[in-house]
Amino acid sequence: MSWAVSANCVRWSTRYAGLCPRRRDLGVFDQVFNVANLKNGVAGPTANLSIDYRHPMPLRRDLVSEGWVDRVESRKVFARGSVLFDGKVTAEATGLFIRVDRETMRRSLDGIG
Numbered sequence: 001m002s003w004a005v006s007a008n009c010v011r012w013s014t015r016y017a018g019l020c021p022r023r024r025d026l027g028v029f030d031q032v033f034n035v036a037n038l039k040n041g042v043a044g045p046t047a048n049l050s051i052d053y054r055h056p057m058p059l060r061r062d063l064v065s066e067g068w069v070d071r072v073e074s075r076k077v078f079a080r081g082s083v084l085f086d087g088k089v090t091a092e093a094t095g096l097f098i099r100v101d102r103e104t105m106r107r108s109l110d111g112i113g
Helices: 021-039 102-109
Strands: 005-010 046-053 063-073 076-085 088-098
Touching: 021 046, 021 063, 021 076, 021 088, 063 088
Parallel strands: none
Antiparallel strands: 005 063, 046 088, 063 076, 076 088
């Protein structure tokens, strides 16, 4: 099966220099994975997200984040992605998401149950 890829460009200013990089980077991967999941019709909440750092991520430089659905097993959605600087992988990540049907998600967001 061919899955649609989600891509994003991010630039960290010096304002983020003191922010815990892991928390900042988890947010980037969670966002790009969720967009990929939505594009592929397999959206759901994050169950697990793991990052492997390869090189430092520079500040004030354009970084490209990309994510894609690796595979789907029943309700489990496995995503993979990377962040690149000048074509070089600075970090790779994997994510596990639990697919939820639209009606259940709507009720949950509406606070119904």
